[in-house]
Amino acid sequence: MDDLRPEKLYEQVKTYLRTGIAAGTWKAGEKIPSEFELMDKLGASRMTVHRALRELSAEGVLLRVQGAGSFVQPPAPRSPLLEIHDIAEDITRRGHVHRAQVLALDSRPAGAEIAVEFSPRPRAKLFYSEILHFENEIPVQLEERYVSPAFAPDYLAQDFTAITPNRYLQSIEPPHEVEHIIHAGQPDARIQKLLQLAAHEPCLCLLRRTWAKAGPATRSLLTHPGSRYSLGSRYKLADFNARPG
């Protein structure tokens, strides 16, 4: 699965700087070598070095000041608001019993709005799984998931009563990018029955989309009973340092 092709030159420059920063060669607030020095040192053209530095700047690794130089930024306060956690792990950590019931597992053409998220070709087929999760035999999550066949070719062969899709997909390749959208909704009759919801009981819907480096990987709609479930996070914010002087 490893990419054996040589790293692009501008990626090499980025890697060189990132590892140098990680190793402490240049510390937060310090100035790194100028574009011209890096040209000589790494044997790349200025435009290539420039592109690498511009991207590192966009990523928040560097702060570039025209006329002055490029400075190492303090690490960004990365907030794992909704990390990709595994519901089975959550439940067993609470000391409860988890059970998964597979309601569907197949390959199907998704609706146009969903298919276009995965490919510019609108009629592409996607893997689909629908799983109901129980905590102590009480339903707590309905998981409707589309998966890109290119990302997980063996998806349909898995036993999702033994390993959650989440865990399986993470084992293939951790996502490169994640999106979460949360809203409160009124479930339709089918979901109401599956989650054993009381009349007019709202549900908490979490849409999670992930991207691998190669492109869109998964799209999951996780529906929880509103009265029995909440999502949470708590984290410390890193201190901000001012500009280098």
Add this chain to the structure above:
Amino acid sequence: MDDLRPEKLYEQVKTYLRTGIAAGTWKAGEKIPSEFELMDKLGASRMTVHRALRELSAEGVLLRVQGAGSFVQPPAPRSPLLEIHDIAEDITRRGHVHRAQVLALDSRPAGAEIAVEFSPRPRAKLFYSEILHFENEIPVQLEERYVSPAFAPDYLAQDFTAITPNRYLQSIEPPHEVEHIIHAGQPDARIQKLLQLAAHEPCLCLLRRTWAKAGPATRSLLTHPGSRYSLGSRYKLADFNARPG
């Protein structure tokens, strides 16, 4: 406040494409003109067009496929839930009009469960504000907030129709620690009326607690109409592969 300098050329190209996409000239999944066509049309060099397209791709506006073309990506709703965002900023950034109505602003003894979060003395008084936020005159958030008097002694003297409590509190001292808990709920009759909710319409509740270095600072319960509002976040995960080559 406006920047009167002429837009950079690559920014002009980006703006041209963004407005075209917004206007429906190219719809999600469709192919936009090639780099060469845009060169001729806009009178920029290929490298400049290329940079604009590359950045739009990084921003998630386009999907570029080598050898095939550039395709419009479906819009990704990204409102950073990770950060402490200001609802007034969010609304104005969407180009809409924000208005805040102060329903309450006083000092009161909070209920025992809440007061004990701030102080070991259960009858301690806390500052309390209740503000209803409108987007284009439609209510989108009820903000019920307790603030530690020790953290913000002048809280009651502020004009919260002009500056949101969020923004004011951030100006005192950015929080050291943050907690978010999200759940879907059924509003009581009062909230239902304030948010102009339909019968049985659920609401999305975000409880946010912050701590300063000295101790607990604020506790806010933000209630949104479920049908008209969602919370979202999207972020890239850092690469930690500094593997020796």
Add this chain to the structure above:
DNA sequence: GGATGCGTATTGTATATACAACTTTTCCCT
């Protein structure tokens, strides 16, 4: 001493060119 101006270092933008990598279409041969 302080303000001004100038030169140098550094980053920002824009162009032209070349070739590589990949996709789609065309067309020819069987």
Add this chain to the structure above:
DNA sequence: AGGGAAAAGTTGTATATACAATACGCATCC
């Protein structure tokens, strides 16, 4: 028809060059 090779079209990377814009130190002038 079908298969496969060739061609055309499109994006990706890399370089060399030129000039613009900004920051900063240093010398000069008052």
